[in-house]
Amino acid sequence: MASVQKLGPPVYENWQAMLIGEPLQHAAEFPLYSDALIVGEGTYGPYVFLHTVPLRTSGVVRPTLILRSEWYWAFPYPSFEKTDAERYHAGTPPEEIAALASLAMGVRMRAGESVRDFFPGGDPKGTPRAWATRPEPVLMVNPILHSWILPRAVENEHSIELLQPLTMLPKMSPQDAISLVRAARSYQDALWLVESEPELAWLLMVAALETAANHWRREKETPTARLESANAQLYSYLLGLGNAEILARVADEIADSLGATRKFLDFVLNFLPPEPEERPQLGKIDWTPEALKKILKVIYGYRSKALHEGRPFPAPMCEAPHRADKSSAPAEKPISLGSSQGGGVWLAKDTPLLLHTFEYITRGSLINWWRSMAAKDISPHSGPQ
Numbered sequence: 001m002a003s004v005q006k007l008g009p010p011v012y013e014n015w016q017a018m019l020i021g022e023p024l025q026h027a028a029e030f031p032l033y034s035d036a037l038i039v040g041e042g043t044y045g046p047y048v049f050l051h052t053v054p055l056r057t058s059g060v061v062r063p064t065l066i067l068r069s070e071w072y073w074a075f076p077y078p079s080f081e082k083t084d085a086e087r088y089h090a091g092t093p094p095e096e097i098a099a100l101a102s103l104a105m106g107v108r109m110r111a112g113e114s115v116r117d118f119f120p121g122g123d124p125k126g127t128p129r130a131w132a133t134r135p136e137p138v139l140m141v142n143p144i145l146h147s148w149i150l151p152r153a154v155e156n157e158h159s160i161e162l163l164q165p166l167t168m169l170p171k172m173s174p175q176d177a178i179s180l181v182r183a184a185r186s187y188q189d190a191l192w193l194v195e196s197e198p199e200l201a202w203l204l205m206v207a208a209l210e211t212a213a214n215h216w217r218r219e220k221e222t223p224t225a226r227l228e229s230a231n232a233q234l235y236s237y238l239l240g241l242g243n244a245e246i247l248a249r250v251a252d253e254i255a256d257s258l259g260a261t262r263k264f265l266d267f268v269l270n271f272l273p274p275e276p277e278e279r280p281q282l283g284k285i286d287w288t289p290e291a292l293k294k295i296l297k298v299i300y301g302y303r304s305k306a307l308h309e310g311r312p313f314p315a316p317m318c319e320a321p322h323r324a325d326k327s328s329a330p331a332e333k334p335i336s337l338g339s340s341q342g343g344g345v346w347l348a349k350d351t352p353l354l355l356h357t358f359e360y361i362t363r364g365s366l367i368n369w370w371r372s373m374a375a376k377d378i379s380p381h382s383g384p385q
Contacts (some may be wrong), residue, residue: 005097006086008174009181010073010093011100015045015170017073027070027118029126030094032064033137036107038064040160046070047097049160058154059146061139066151067097067111074268087178088363089185099184100169101204103370104164106363107153108191110137131188147320149201150194150356151330163288165367168374176373179215183208183366188361199306200356205355205362210260212369213267224248261300270297271372273364276329283322283331284355292361316351332357 321330
């Protein structure tokens with residue numbers, strides 16, 4: 001019978017199984033698609049990243065890396081006693097690695113189907129595969145005419161050494177690893193949509209931060225403490241009933257929905273990355289916590305309007321950044337005093353940030369949070385017995 005021990009995402013459990021000496025069951029190779037300029041190769045636990053040396057054209061997606069995944073963990077047979085979607089994120093194990101790599105490197109990355117399988121005692125050169133059950137990813141832009149909304153992902157060189165945060169994965173708890181993968185999946189999806197649907201990319205990046213913020217706050221405070229800080233009047237009323245069970249039950253039911261804006265702000269400001277090394281002369285934001293808090297409040301307000309009123313993020317915040325020349329840092333916010341587009345009018349004070357700047361904040365905050373969870377130094381566990 002399966003243990004009640006909580007399981008993490010498959011790529012996490014597989015790494016743990018390798019660490020405790022479980023035997024190798026099989027290995028497989030998967031293409032990792034990207035339009036980024038990636039250099040180098042590397043091995044991280046049971047996951048090997050091999051470079052394909054593709055002929056690169058800016059904005060064209062190619063199988064840039066091959067992920068060789070060695071598998072030591074046996075997937076447990078699912079129990080159908082009740083619905084359980086605790087680990088669900090709509091992706092395969094290779095896609096978990098692709099999402100984590102996307103976050104660690106700041107690039108677009110998707111995993112394809114297995115192209116070669118290796119089994120103990122089988123052909124040492126492996127067995128070719130061509131499942132092709134999913135289409136190859138496509139970036140919906142014209143790379144010749146397009147001005148990049150997220151230039152860093154396309155123009156910069158990305159070393160495979162940026163995958164170093166992967167080494168922290170087995171040091172995390174299963175619950176931490178699940179939240180990390182989910183946040184990474186939202187970030188990954190945002191990068192694939194940012195050049196064609198920037199309004200949706202804004203929502204997905206906010207969602208990535210909210211996923212992390214919810215888990216972080218849950219780890220920091222009990223549901224009862226969250227209820228007390230977010231709604232003191234309701235807390236006092238429930239406390240006055242003299243029934244601790246009712247108080248705990250209500251807190252458990254509503255705690256995650258309390259103080260959404262505050263959770264978002266606290267998380268980002270706690271894990272905020274340092275200001276970028278290269279700053280623009282025109283369109284530079286104030287990087288102090290006080291100024292960023294005001295900007296983040298505006299952004300979260302737009303998030304709420306987008307979700308609850310169907311009002312997309314302002315068009316000026318979804319545009320490619322202004323640059324004095326190709327070698328200069330891109331503007332961090334719209335540079336015009338006002339803008340009108342698609343029936344909307346926005347003053348500069350209401351469009352405080354560009355999407356590429358928010359991506360820098362999102363990725364940096366998530367990686368800092370990732371490192372903080374690994375710092376707990378969780379011992380490897382053996383999974384279900």
